[in-house]
Amino acid sequence: MKLYNLKNHEEQVSFAEAVTLGLGKNQGLFFPTYLPKIDSSDLEKLLEMDFISRSSKILEMFIGDEINTIELFNKVKQAFSFSGPIVRKVEENISCLEIFHGPTLAFKDFGARFMAQMLSLLNQNKDENVTILTATSGDTGAAVAHAFYKMKNVRVVILFPKGKISEFQEKMFCTLGENITTIAINGSFDECQTLVKQAFQDKDLRKKTGLNSANSINISRLLAQICYYFEAFSMVPHNKRKELIISVPCGNFGNLTAGLLAKSLGLPIKSFIAATNSNDTIPRFLKTGIWNPKETVSTISNAMDISQPNNWTRVKELFHRKKWKLKSLGYGSVSDNVTKETLLNLYKLKYISEPHAAIAYKLLKDQLKKHEYGLFLGTAHPSKFKKTVDKILNINMNIPHVLQHRISLPSLSYNMKPNFFSLKDFLLKK
Ligand SMILES: Cc1ncc(COP(=O)(O)O)c(C=O)c1O
Numbered sequence: 001m002k003l004y005n006l007k008n009h010e011e012q013v014s015f016a017e018a019v020t021l022g023l024g025k026n027q028g029l030f031f032p033t034y035l036p037k038i039d040s041s042d043l044e045k046l047l048e049m050d051f052i053s054r055s056s057k058i059l060e061m062f063i064g065d066e067i068n069t070i071e072l073f074n075k076v077k078q079a080f081s082f083s084g085p086i087v088r089k090v091e092e093n094i095s096c097l098e099i100f101h102g103p104t105l106a107f108k109d110f111g112a113r114f115m116a117q118m119l120s121l122l123n124q125n126k127d128e129n130v131t132i133l134t135a136t137s138g139d140t141g142a143a144v145a146h147a148f149y150k151m152k153n154v155r156v157v158i159l160f161p162k163g164k165i166s167e168f169q170e171k172m173f174c175t176l177g178e179n180i181t182t183i184a185i186n187g188s189f190d191e192c193q194t195l196v197k198q199a200f201q202d203k204d205l206r207k208k209t210g211l212n213s214a215n216s217i218n219i220s221r222l223l224a225q226i227c228y229y230f231e232a233f234s235m236v237p238h239n240k241r242k243e244l245i246i247s248v249p250c251g252n253f254g255n256l257t258a259g260l261l262a263k264s265l266g267l268p269i270k271s272f273i274a275a276t277n278s279n280d281t282i283p284r285f286l287k288t289g290i291w292n293p294k295e296t297v298s299t300i301s302n303a304m305d306i307s308q309p310n311n312w313t314r315v316k317e318l319f320h321r322k323k324w325k326l327k328s329l330g331y332g333s334v335s336d337n338v339t340k341e342t343l344l345n346l347y348k349l350k351y352i353s354e355p356h357a358a359i360a361y362k363l364l365k366d367q368l369k370k371h372e373y374g375l376f377l378g379t380a381h382p383s384k385f386k387k388t389v390d391k392i393l394n395i396n397m398n399i400p401h402v403l404q405h406r407i408s409l410p411s412l413s414y415n416m417k418p419n420f421f422s423l424k425d426f427l428l429k430k
């Protein structure tokens with residue numbers, strides 16, 4: 001597999017290099033040179049396969065002969081060894097694709113665990129130390145921490161915006177210790193992400209720490225996420241497949257990028273809706289054509305509190321390469337008040353959701369036409385936002401065991417201002 005740097009197309013790397021480098025020169029993201037395409041008879045066969053076999057085939061189409069078929073299958077099997085996606089009917093023509101049944105109760109488990117498997121494979125004969133620096137607005141942190149927990153030669157450092165993620169999200173990754181270090185940054189997620197990118201610019205730091213990132217910067221994260229779109233499609237009734245609309249709650253736009261890559265492979269999804277909260281840089285851009293990110297505001301869908309979404313350049317590139325029109329992409333933003341109302345409406349339909357998925361549902365409900373069938377993505381387990389959801393719905397939700405186990409443990413995080421030199425110093429000394 002060859003990938004090019006979106007900021008400098010001359011920089012071309014293999015899959016192994018893209019996974020171990022994370023980010024290209026000048027903070028450029030890597031993007032596949034070749035976009036595979038499945039023909040319709042192969043698609044039918046693929047859709048009949050089980051999740052692991054099909055996912056290995058899909059990943060092989062991108063990765064090519066860099067990893068042998070059996071090895072890749074075994075790695076995918078290990079990565080996805082948890083409860084897979086579930087389609088839950090909410091209304092006659094609307095269902096939720098729940099992708100939050102993994103070890104850290106969010107969709108990030110798919111990408112983070114696949115990346116961990118890839119890195120362990122690619123580094124198996126090396127004895128070098130690696131630092132995985134990752135920014136999180138709530139869920140990536142936990143998935144990455146658990147995926148790399150106690151992995152030999154790997155140190156994980158996670159930056160998160162202090163006081164801006166839910167208490168239970170924080171408990172999921174700040175209580176682990178061992179090779180997992182967490183830093184509460186006095187700032188926004190965007191500032192955490194900027195610090196990660198600045199670290200990549202610093203050659204000295206990069207070399208001394210063996211720097212990498214497990215954010216969706218890393219292409220292995222995104223490739224893994226393509227797989228659950230195929231699984232979702234295989235679970236949609238045959239007579240609804242031609243009219244499938246998928247609404248994606250967006251923050252850093254990795255999930256949407258993966259969905260669009262699934263479509264580019266030949267999965268006949270009619271269209272997508274890019275759903276955001278009040279951090280609406282993309283909906284405003286799609287409406288006006290003007291790129292004008294505003295200061296990030298805190299919302300009850302905190303994992304989507306991002307105003308400079310990293311993957312938008314990949315989305316634009318894919319539309320350009322496929323000659324798709326950006327105006328075919330549905331979009332919209334939802335305020336906190338409407339999110340709360342929507343959670344209540346979903347509850348009346350006997351579905352307990354959480355703020356991120358509720359935003360995707362609201363826009364789907366508003367935009368879906370009569371003859372269409374809609375899926376909205378359930379990206380995190382509602383219990384991760386227990387306080388908020390309990391208060392809005394006036395309930396006392398049960399907490400899954402994995403979370404229950406962590407909530408009484410103390411947080412082990414350091415504190416830091418959003419200052420690159422403080423971070424550099426920390427990474428070199430600790
Ligand atoms: C629960 C939840 N929903 C939606 C998103 C947004 O996903 P993405 O950053 O891939 O756009 C996130 C952040 O990853 C999240 O944690």
Ligand SMILES: N[C@@H](CCOP(=O)(O)O)C(=O)O
Binds near residue numbers: 135140214216303304
């Ligand atoms: N919403 C994410 C933000 C980081 O996104 P990523 O996909 O680039 O890792 C989170 O939960 O941390």
